[in-house]
Each structure stands twice: as C-alpha cells, then as structure tokens.
Amino acid sequence: MFNRLTPATECDHVVPKVQGGTDDEGNLQAICADCRKAKTEREAAEGQGRRLRPSFGEDGWPIGPE
Known part of the structure; x- marks a missing residue:
C-alpha cells in the first residue's frame, strides 16, 4: 500500500x-x-494503548513492521 507515489491531497x-x-x-x-x-x-x-503496524517515523513517512 505504501510503496507507491500518490499526490498529497x-x-x-x-x-x-x-x-x-x-x-x-x-x-x-x-x-x-x-x-x-x-x-x-x-x-x-x-x-x-494499542499499537498498529505499520508505524510512522518522525518525518511522518510510514516505516515497515519492526
């Protein structure tokens, strides 16, 4: 889902x-x-108190599952 370029809207x-x-x-x-x-x-x-994956880095970009 996140390995594509999509215009910011x-x-x-x-x-x-x-x-x-x-x-x-x-x-x-x-x-x-x-x-x-x-x-x-x-x-x-x-x-x-729950955690979903993927998580996001400090820059707001998604990072893969840990």
Missing part, C-alpha cells in the same frame, strides 16, 4: 492537536488520503 498535523500540536505551518504536512487514514488510525490506537 490533505493537510495533516505532524503532532496531533490533542497531543499539544498547533496549527503552525511547521506542524502541518501535505499527505495523501490513504496515508492520513492510516496515520489517524495508528494515533487513535496508540491513544487507547
């Missing part, structure tokens, strides 16, 4: 607002819809 918070992120430009990134959905699902799972 959405704006995403690098650090979610519920975790103290802001709307500052430095905390926003362009991301495709599939990656944003996966990132949001991962963040929700982590908020509930």
Whole structure:
C-alpha cells in the first residue's frame, strides 16, 4: 500500500492537536488520503494503548513492521 507515489491531497498535523500540536505551518504536512487514514488510525490506537503496524517515523513517512 505504501510503496507507491500518490499526490498529497490533505493537510495533516505532524503532532496531533490533542497531543499539544498547533496549527503552525511547521506542524502541518501535505499527505495523501490513504496515508492520513492510516496515520489517524495508528494515533487513535496508540491513544487507547494499542499499537498498529505499520508505524510512522518522525518525518511522518510510514516505516515497515519492526
């Protein structure tokens, strides 16, 4: 799913607002819809104490299962 180039169509918070992120430009990134959905699902799972794979690096790009 993540081994393809897809145009970024959405704006995403690098650090979610519920975790103290802001709307500052430095905390926003362009991301495709599939990656944003996966990132949001991962963040929700982590908020509930669960962990989904794949995870994402600090730069917001997905990284493979550990």
